[in-house]
Amino acid sequence: MKAMVCTAYGPPEVLQLQEVAKPIPKDHEVRIKIHATTVNSGDCRVRGFRSPLLYKIPMRLVLGLRKPRQPILGVELAGEVEAVGQDVTRFKIGDQVLAFRGMRFGTYAQYICMHEDGMIVMKPEHVTYDDAAALFFGGTTALHFFRKANIRQGHKVLIYGASGAVGNLGVQLAKHAGAVVTGVCSTVNVELVKSLGADQVVDYTQEDISKSGERYDIILDAVGKLPKSLCKHLLAAGGSYVTVEGQGVAKVLMEDLRRLTDLLGKGKIKPVIDRRYALEQMAEAHRYVDTGRKRGSVVITVGHDR
The missing domain is CATH 3.90.180.10 (Medium-chain alcohol dehydrogenases, catalytic domain)
Structure with missing residues (x-):
């Protein structure tokens, strides 16, 4: 072969x-x-x-x-x-x-x-x-970090790198969990991230998210490029910062594969x-x-x- x-x-x-x-x-x-x-x-x-x-x-x-x-x-x-x-x-x-x-x-x-x-x-x-x-690389990674951050309905979630493999499925999965989602991406990807269901999209080339005054229950750095020092200006009290860089390999569970496949089959998510x-x-x-x-x-x- x-x-x-x-x-x-x-x-x-x-x-x-x-x-x-x-x-x-x-x-x-x-x-x-x-x-x-x-x-x-x-x-x-x-x-x-x-x-x-x-x-x-x-x-x-x-x-x-x-x-x-x-x-x-x-x-x-x-x-x-x-x-x-x-x-x-x-x-x-x-x-x-x-x-x-x-x-x-x-x-x-x-x-x-x-x-x-x-x-x-x-x-x-x-x-x-x-x-x-x-489906699985981005989907299981997003699920792992959302589980780590204990995502709940109504949480305000910021996803940095919302157009990537982890980020695009992260936006969709967070919305499915009932979160209010802000996606961060470059200008060329703004419309894509909006189409994924993000409630708000921030173009990082045009806006400094650390000065927005918004506070988030969860920040997911889906590309490993968001300086942790910025997060103190963005996290709500008791909020969680999770990142694909430096927090270990995502733990993949069989139940995650079944859940992702079910959502894909029902048209609830799409890579x-x-x-x-x-x-x-x-x-x-x-x-x-x-x-x-x-x-x-x-x-x-x-x-x-x-």
Whole structure:
């Protein structure tokens, strides 16, 4: 099978399309034919080994010393069950699914094997593979930090970086929770964030949010670029500041996957897709994500020989 292999830590060019062995499902495993995956900021950080100084040595031990121990990156996928191992009961051949791999990676490929009790759920029939593939990274991250901040109906929530993969789903999930949402983004993304349901949108290139006089129960920095020093001017008494930068990896729960999939299937949320690339264009996709200018998700469509 074809897979995009990270041959070393470095620029996007370290990603090389290679032929690798097609995995064979073991007992209780399913083999998924991947139709779509994504490139997110986490993938790019691993590929380029961008880590805070204090964590460089521990991260090398976890990820691999000279190159990723798991050379096929990618954390989320949408596809169909193509084969099943012995004693599989939850899925059958032909089932359309979406799945999350997290730090186990492996989705930059045509096929992957996963345990049937892993982070796999059925894809709603009417949802495209592209939309399904773009759901879990941003959605589970937003849910993790909202859970950490104990989001409640009526809370005033500020989302900094509201147009990104985490931010766009954060806006929609906060609104679904009954919060009053202010999204912060650049000029070009104002209309997009309004369309997601934000009650107010602040263009950070035109307005200093720290001088607005508003106070928020929750501030979610969805891109890791909001200085913590500004938050003392923005948080209400007892408010929570949560950020994707420096507060650990989001804990992903199976109940989160089911909740997100249910909301997607009912049309309550919908991931924003910025661009689509073929698997063979992975380096180009990584270069684009490295710019920090993507809106929502960058989807990789995975082709298969007939």
